[in-house]
Amino acid sequence: MDIQSVDTYSIAVPLHTPFKTALRTVTVAESIFVKVTCTDGTIGWGEAPPTHVITGESLASIKYTIESILKPAILGKRLVERERLFESLHYAVVGNTSAKAAVDMALYDCLSQMCSLPLYQFLGGYHESIETDYTVSVNEPDQMAADASQYVANGFNVLKIKVGKDDIEKDIKRIGAIRERVGQDPLIRLDANQGWSVKESIYAIRKMEDLNFDIELVEQPVIAHDIQGLKQVKDHTFTPIMADESVFSVQDAKRILQTESADLINIKLMKAGGIDQALKINQLAEAHGIPCMVGSMIETKVGISAAAHFAASQKNITRFDFDAPLMLAEDPLDGGIDFQGRHISFSAKNGLGITTIRLERILSQQT
CATH class of the missing domain: 3.30.390.10 (Enolase-like, N-terminal domain)
Structure with a gap:
């Protein structure tokens, strides 16, 4: 063929x-x-x-x-x-x-x-189904709290909170407002998208630890190229730190792992160059005892289906960020993965299962 x-x-x-x-x-x-x-x-x-x-x-x-x-x-x-x-x-x-x-x-x-x-079985078939988080866009604290409350009401029990915009104190207020509205039960992870300095990161994370905000992890707090800074944040806080934009390639992952600069790695197909390289990044991370999350950009169900199949196939991938199709005003295709709230399932169709x-x-x- x-x-x-x-x-x-x-x-x-x-x-x-x-x-x-x-x-x-x-x-x-x-x-x-x-x-x-x-x-x-x-x-x-x-x-x-x-x-x-x-x-x-x-x-x-x-x-x-x-x-x-x-x-x-x-x-x-x-x-x-x-x-x-x-x-x-x-x-x-x-x-x-x-x-x-x-x-x-x-x-x-x-x-x-x-x-x-099906692709997830071809690649390894570890999970039959997975669950996604839902992302809270960065806005004013009251708006973010209202959005978070709505997503929890819709059945999402893991929230990914966008921060890193405006000043650090406002970011802390954002998380405080969300915790006050949704309580302690939903799992909260933060994504600063490189928006904090090293000092801001350490200050903010320590303060949120003291305030018992119970943050699961903080994703890419500092600029992507500052691996030493990322390590400083990891070494001076208790909250797990995840590398995202710092890791595109296998070589990037190797650098993060050898320097012990992060507790987790976020793999995205759009950064890695596809499933072939993403598999290698995950295998390298697993060999170092570092779990991975698989995330995405703002994509339709074509790209998200591929990412979800890859993620579901691997034991070392423990977190899933695939809410982008739920943000679209319409679904541009039939087939692919199936969403039932936070639950993602895979059809028995071969490949991605897309109806052409x-x-x-x-x-x-x-x-």
């Missing part, structure tokens, strides 16, 4: 509520969809959203990289020669990890279909 064609499509789906972090505000989920067709008719799907402030990629750069660089690198290659295939993909261009991830997940969709297995007839109809309307 050889790779016969690679096609790209641009999509845009509005969010029902603006998504706000320390780095950006998103109102529309834009993506490039990738369709890989094999010589036997098998079709695999992938997705790459532009996340300028994290990966540095735009819609235009993703589309160009896939069509002009990655497509020529894999056309005609055999799926069964997977080591050669993913080597060709990974080394075709430096960086451009989201573009690589979209093609990578489409190839894995094809591979697992070829083996007549529905997807192709929507895409044809936009091209």
Whole structure:
């Protein structure tokens, strides 16, 4: 079974509520969809959203990289020669990890279909189902408390709170307001998106520890390149620290693990360049006794399905952040993973389980 064609499509789906972090505000989920067709008719799907402030990629750069660089690198290659295939993909261009991830997940969709297995079973099959957190966008404290209360009422028992915008005292007030509104039962994890300095991080985390805010973990408190600073925060607080933007590649993960600079690692396919490299990052972390979370950008169910299948397949992945499709005003496809509140389940269909007839109809309307 050889790779016969690679096609790209641009999509845009509005969010029902603006998504706000320390780095950006998103109102529309834009993506490039990738369709890989094999010589036997098998079709695999992938997705790459532009996340300028994290990966540095735009819609235009993703589309160009896939069509002009990655497509020529894999056309005609055999799926069964997977080591050669993913080597060709990974080394075709430096960086451009989201573009690589979209093609990578489409190839894995094809591979697992070829083996007549759902992707999560093809990759390892550790979990039959998983649960996602829900993200509270950064806003005024009262608004964030109201949002958090609504998400808990909707059945979410793990909240990911965005902080890192404005001053540090306001961030502490945000968490205080949320804890006062929702009580101590919901699990709360913080994501500063690189928005704090080292001193601010240590001060804020220690103060929240003293106030008994019971924070599960703090994600990427300092700027991505400051590994020494990240380690300082980890070494001077009791709350677990998770590296996110600091880890794109296997080499990044190795640096974090060797320096003992984080307690956990957040793997995202858009940073890693796809499932092939994400598996290697997780295996390296597991060898060092460091658990991982799998997260995502603002994506549709194409990319999130691939990330969820990967996450569910691995024992060392213990936390899941896949709420992005729940933020969309509409679902642009049928199939893929199924959401029942915080619960995510996988169909018995092979691969990602995406229903291509529905997807192709929507895409044809936009091209």
